[in-house]
Amino acid sequence: LKSPYAGGHLEVIVGPMFSGKSEELIRRVTRALIARQRVQVFKPALDDRYHESAVASHAGRTVSAVAVRDVADIRAQLSGEGALLQAQTDMPQVVGIDEVQFFGADLVPLALALADAGVRVILAGLDLDFRAEPFGCMPELLARAESVEKLTAICTTCGAPATRSQRLIGGLPARFDDPVVLVGAQESYEARCRLHHEVIH
Ligand code: ADP
Numbered sequence: 001l002k003s004p005y006a007g008g009h010l011e012v013i014v015g016p017m018f019s020g021k022s023e024e025l026i027r028r029v030t031r032a033l034i035a036r037q038r039v040q041v042f043k044p045a046l047d048d049r050y051h052e053s054a055v056a057s058h059a060g061r062t063v064s065a066v067a068v069r070d071v072a073d074i075r076a077q078l079s080g081e082g083a084l085l086q087a088q089t090d091m092p093q094v095v096g097i098d099e100v101q102f103f104g105a106d107l108v109p110l111a112l113a114l115a116d117a118g119v120r121v122i123l124a125g126l127d128l129d130f131r132a133e134p135f136g137c138m139p140e141l142l143a144r145a146e147s148v149e150k151l152t153a154i155c156t157t158c159g160a161p162a163t164r165s166q167r168l169i170g171g172l173p174a175r176f177d178d179p180v181v182l183v184g185a186q187e188s189y190e191a192r193c194r195l196h197h198e199v200i201h
Contacts, residue, residue: 005146008118010111012100012141014127015151017165018191023057024151025096025124030063032094032120041065041096042074044103050077055098065098071106078114092119100125101135108137112144130167130189131176131199153191162191166198173198 013024025041032039043055045067053067068074078092095114100107100123114121127142127150129135142148152161167174169187176199192198 005120008115009120009146010115010141010144011120011122011147011149012138012145013122013124013149013151014138014142016126016128016153016162016191017189018058018153019151019162020057020153021124021126021151022055022098023059023061024149025098025122026055026057026061026063028122029055029094029096033063037093038090039094039096040078040092041098042068042077043098045069055096063096065096071103071110074107074110091117094120094122096122096124098124100141101129101138103137105137105140108140108144111141126165128164129180130165130174132164132197155193155196156190157192157196160193160195162193164192164194164197166190166192166196173200175200 013021015021029039029041041055041063043053043065045051045053050066050068050073053065054062055065056062066077068077074097078095097103111121111123123141125138126135127138152163155162167187167189169178169182169185174187
């Protein structure tokens with residue numbers, strides 16, 4: 001598996017929900033594993049401890065991953081921060097992280113330090129939130145990446161390429177200022193194109 005880059009670098013995979021970001025991350029990671037590279041994959045944990053888990057696509061493919069609370073957990077799992085500088089032999093050659101938008105801004109310096117240390121860093125996540133506003137640290141990651149793949153889903157209203165995630169609460173479009181976490185609400189998400197994406201102001 002020959003990388004087009006001489007050393008470490010940052011690859012970012014973005015798009016709305018259902019655009020195949022996890023699928024693409026799994027595809028790249030699987031190829032690295034076939035090439036017998038040392039790979040570590042991370043994703044945010046729903047509860048507050050880290051554990052063995054898996055990244056799964058909506059279509060059902062999986063690759064094993066470590067579920068972590070935050071960026072500090074990722075650092076701890078990467079066999080100590082010293083590893084970044086000492087180029088230890090057990091350091092991963094490839095680091096994949098899914099659902100990047102759920103991590104804090106401290107993901108940026110970690111991703112850059114890994115890439116600087118020679119690691120191929122593959123990040124997947126939402127570029128836009130349900131309001132179609134840039135999501136968390138994604139703008140900065142996109143600007144700093146060597147490679148960006150922007151995927152589209154299929155608009156559930158018209159079948160055109162979808163670039164946005166429609167949030168529905170009780171079947172109706174969410175309001176711009178609805179809290180990101182709504183306890184007890186019946187909420188769901190659909191892929192939509194620009195024309196059919198709705199946010200109530
Ligand atoms: P993401 O990580 O971007 O949310 P996944 O890789 O988990 O995406 O899932 C992508 C898969 O979701 C597609 O291959 C397809 O099987 C399924 N899917 C369901 N709804 C849609 C949709 N509206 N547009 C495209 N794919 C969809």
